[in-house]
Amino acid sequence: xxxxxxxxxxxxxxxxxxxxxxxxxxxxxxxxxxxxxxxxxxxxxxxxxxxxxxxxxxxxxxxxxxxxxxxxxxxxxxxxxxxxxxxxxxxxxxxxxxxxxxxxxxxxxxxxxxxxxxxxxxxxxxxxxxxxxxxxxxxxxxxxxxxxxxxxxxxxxxxxxxxxxxxxxxxxxxxxxxxxxxxxxxxxxxxxxxxxxxxxxxxxxxxxxxxxxxxxxxxxxxxxxxxxxxxxxxxxxxxxxxxxxxxxxxxxxxxxxxxxxxxxxxxxxxxxxxxxxxxxxxxxxxxxxxxxxxxxxxxxxxxxxxxxxxxxxxxxxxxxxxxxxxxxxxxxxxxxxxxxxxxxxxx
Amino acid sequence: xxxxxxxxxxxxxxxxxxxxxxxxxxxxxxxxxxxxxxxxxxxxxxxxxxxxxxxxxxxxxxxxxxxxxxxxxxxxxxxxxxxxxxxxxxxxxxxxxxxxxxxxxxxxxxxxxxxxxxxxxxxxxxxxxxxxxxxxxxxxxxxxxxxxxxxxxxxxxxxxxxxxxxxxxxxxxxxxxxxxxxxxxxxxxxxxxxxxxxxxxxxxxxxxxxxxxxxxxxxxxxxxxxxxxxxxxxxxxxxxxxxxxxxxxxxxxxxxxxxxxxxxxxxxxxxxxxxxxxxxxxxxxxxxxxxxxxxxxxxxxxxxxxxxxxxxxxxxxxxxxxxxxxxxxxxxxxxxxxxxxxxxxxxxxxxxxxxxxxxxxxxxxx
Amino acid sequence: xxxxxxxxxxxxxxxxxxxxxxxxxxxxxxxxxxxxxxxxxxxxxxxxxxxxxxxxxxxxxxxxxxxxxxxxxx
Numbered sequence: 074x075x076x077x078x079x080x081x082x083x084x085x086x087x088x089x090x091x092x093x094x095x096x097x098x099x100x101x102x103x104x105x106x107x108x109x110x111x112x113x114x115x116x117x118x119x120x121x122x123x124x125x126x127x128x129x130x131x132x133x134x135x136x137x138x139x140x141x142x143x144x145x146x147x148x149x150x151x152x153x154x155x156x157x158x159x160x161x162x163x164x165x166x167x168x169x170x171x172x173x174x175x176x177x178x179x180x181x182x183x184x185x186x187x188x189x190x191x192x193x194x195x196x197x198x199x200x201x202x203x204x205x206x207x208x209x210x211x212x213x214x215x216x217x218x219x220x221x222x223x224x225x226x227x228x229x230x231x232x233x234x235x236x237x238x239x240x241x242x243x244x245x246x247x248x249x250x251x252x253x254x255x256x257x258x259x260x261x262x263x264x265x266x267x268x269x270x271x272x273x274x275x276x277x278x279x280x281x282x283x284x285x286x287x288x289x290x291x292x293x294x295x296x297x298x299x300x301x302x303x304x305x306x307x308x309x310x311x312x313x314x315x316x317x318x319x320x321x322x323x324x325x326x327x328x329x330x331x332x333x334x335x336x337x338x339x340x341x342x343x344x345x346x347x348x349x350x351x352x353x354x355x356x357x358x359x360x361x362x363x364x365x366x367x368x369x370x371x372x373x374x375x376x377x378x379x380x381x382x383x384x385x386x387x388x389x390x391x392x393x394x395x396x397x398x399x400x401x402x403x404x405x406x407x408x409x410x411x412x413x414x415x416x417x418x419x420x
Numbered sequence: 421x422x423x424x425x426x427x428x429x430x431x432x433x434x435x436x437x438x439x440x441x442x443x444x445x446x447x448x449x450x451x452x453x454x455x456x457x458x459x460x461x462x463x464x465x466x467x468x469x470x471x472x473x474x475x476x477x478x479x480x481x482x483x484x485x486x487x488x489x490x491x492x493x494x495x496x497x498x499x500x501x502x503x504x505x506x507x508x509x510x511x512x513x514x515x516x517x518x519x520x521x522x523x524x525x526x527x528x529x530x531x532x533x534x535x536x537x538x539x540x541x542x543x544x545x546x547x548x549x550x551x552x553x554x555x556x557x558x559x560x561x562x563x564x565x566x567x568x569x570x571x572x573x574x575x576x577x578x579x580x581x582x583x584x585x586x587x588x589x590x591x592x593x594x595x596x597x598x599x600x601x602x603x604x605x606x607x608x609x610x611x612x613x614x615x616x617x618x619x620x621x622x623x624x625x626x627x628x629x630x631x632x633x634x635x636x637x638x639x640x641x642x643x644x645x646x647x648x649x650x651x652x653x654x655x656x657x658x659x660x661x662x663x664x665x666x667x668x669x670x671x672x673x674x675x676x677x678x679x680x681x682x683x684x685x686x687x688x689x690x691x692x693x694x695x696x697x698x699x700x701x702x703x704x705x706x707x708x709x710x711x712x713x714x715x716x717x718x719x720x721x722x723x724x725x726x727x728x729x730x731x732x733x734x735x736x737x738x739x740x741x742x743x744x745x746x747x748x749x750x751x752x753x754x755x756x757x758x759x760x761x762x763x764x765x766x767x768x769x770x771x772x773x774x775x776x777x778x779x780x781x782x783x784x785x786x
Numbered sequence: 787x788x789x790x791x792x793x794x795x796x797x798x799x800x801x802x803x804x805x806x807x808x809x810x811x812x813x814x815x816x817x818x819x820x821x822x823x824x825x826x827x828x829x830x831x832x833x834x835x836x837x838x839x840x841x842x843x844x845x846x847x848x849x850x851x852x853x854x855x856x857x858x859x860x
Contacts, residue, residue, distance in 0.1 A: 092527075093523075409778075
C-alpha cells in the first residue's frame, strides 16, 4: 500500500532513509530537490545556495543554517562546537556576507558527560570570538539515553552581504577562473583516521577555520567574485558539480594543481578513497573573473589559511553542467557527483 | 608515495603512448582482466589516449560483480538474523540481491559492519562469543590467502563464533572460458598483477600455449598499464604468444609459496557459479577438512527464497566482454549507482561503474 | 587484482595471536599489516599490502629495470 501517492521518490525505491541520503552526494540532492524544494517552494529557497539572500530595505542579508552531527565529537583540530560555529559562519561567507549573529540549538543525549558539554560550549565561545560573531539566541533539549548519540547542534546565522559583492550561479561565465584556497581532504581524513585507528605521521588536523577574512580580502582587493562555495560534505566534487549544474556551464580542472598532502594521499590510497570526495572545512572555492586568478591567489596566500591557494581550473563552454578533470597523464575524466557514502574498498 | 607516484608520471606516459602508436599497424582487440585495471584506464583517461586501432574489452575481474545472486540473498538472510553480526568489505554492501542489498538490511536494524580485513572480522568474533560473526569472504586469488588465514586462526584458537560465507573465484578458468568460446574476439590478455603476485603465472603459460594468445602480467598504475599494453602489442605485431611479466617488481613466476600453501591447506577447488556467466568448472574455492565447519551456509542453515536477477541487466555480457556498459539500454537511465540493476554498476571494480563515473557521456539535463 | 598498496616496513613485532605484525608507512601515514605471507620481509623493505596482509616484497632491482626501460624510450 502506498501511503503517500504523491511522494516523488517512490517508496518502493527507498522506503527508509539511508546513511547515503546524508552524504552530500546524489541521494542528498534527490532528497532536497524532490521532497524539500517543492514542498517549501519560494523564490528565496529556489537558488539552493549555501544561504538565502534576502533584502530588508537597502541592506542585503544572508541567512543560513546547518546541523552538526559529526562523530566522534572531539577530533584533531576541533570539535563539534567549533565546527558548528565556523560551519555556519562560512556558509554566510559563501554568500559574500560578513557573518554577524548566530543562533545555537543543542540536542543533548541523557548521559552525556557534563564535562564534555562544557568543553564544547567553551569551544563555541572561543570559535565565536575567532570568527567575530555573536551567539545571540539558542535552545537546548534533552532526549533519552540511546536516542541521541551524545550531542547534535544546529546553528543558524545572519550576515550582511558585502557592498559590491554579488555572487550566484547566474554570474558565472565561461572563461572564469576557479581558485581553491587551501589543501584538500584534511577534515574528512582527520575524522576517518580517528575512526579507523590509523596513526598519522604528521598531525593531520581538521582544517576547520573561519574563511570570511579571506573572502573579505578578495573583495577589498577588487577581485570580481562570481561564485563562492565551500567543499564540505561530498568534497570538491560536490561543490564543483553543484556550481556547474546551476550555472549551466562546464568546468575543467587540472589534477596536477590540486593541493593534496601526503597524509591525505596515504589514507586515500590505502582505503581506496578519492580525495575529490573527501569533506573539507576551512577552505573554499572562488570563481573569479577571467584574468584575475593570479591576483586572487596572491591575496589569499597572505592569509595563514590560504598559503596553498591555487588556481585549479576554469569554467568552459564545452560539456555544460559537467566537471571534467585533466589527469596527471593528460587524459580526461569526468568528475561525477558521488552517489552515496564513499565506502572504502578493498578490491 | 614511492612505487606509486613514479608510475603516474605524465611525461613518461606520453612517451609510452607515442611508442604504442608507433608500434601498432593493425587493429587488435585485447582484454584487461581485472576490474581495478579497468577503473584505472578510465580514471586516468587512458582509454581515450590509446590509438583507435586498439580495442579494449573489459574482463570479468570483479569478484563483487561475479558473486552469485543466490549468495547475496543468503548474506541478506543471515544479516537480518538478530543473533548474527554480519561483516563485509565495503564493496559488497551496495550490491543488490534479488530484492535488496546489505545496506538496506543495516537500515532496517541488522548488525552489518564494514571491515577492511578478515582479521577485523575474526577480532569481532572473538569479542562476541555469544553471537555468530559471519564474514563475507569474497575475492579472487589475491584475497584468498588472507581469508584462509582467518579460517586457519579460527580453527587453531577454537573461535566457534566465527563463520565465513565464501564466494572465492579463480581467474585462469575464466580466461579459458573466454578464450575457448567460439565468439571470442580477444587476441591478447593483460593478466591481473596482484592475483599473479599470489599464484605466479605458470598456469597462464599453459593457456597462452593452448590458445596461442599472448598474455602480459600487468600492474595497476597508468605506466604499468601502458607498458603492459605496449608489450602485448609488440607480441601481437610479431605473432608471439608467450607470457611476459610487466609487474616484475611484485610478481615472481612461481608467485608466493607461503600464500599458496595456506590456500591449499584451507580450501579445495570446486565448480563455481559466476553471476551473469554461469557455472565454470573448477573455478571456485570451498573450505575443506577441519575448516569446513566455519562455512556459514552448512553451519547456519540459510533459507532464502528463490533468487532472480533484474531482467534488464546485461551484466553477464559485460563481464564476458561481449557488450560494453554503454551498449546497455538501462545504462545511466534505469541503472545508476544510486539505483542499480546489477553489480557492475555498484562495485568499485565494476565496468559499468567505471564508465558512469569517469567516462564522457551525455549528461541528462534535469 | 585489488587494492594492493606499496608501503615501507618501519618495525616488526609478534602480536598476541603469534602473528608477525609490522608498522608500515604509506606516504604520510602508518598502518599495521601482517607479514606472515612474506617471511623474508624486513625493516626497510617495501611490501605490497592487500586487506591487511603483505602479499609480496617489492623487488627494488626489477622496479629499477622497469624504470630504465621507460627512461630509454623516446
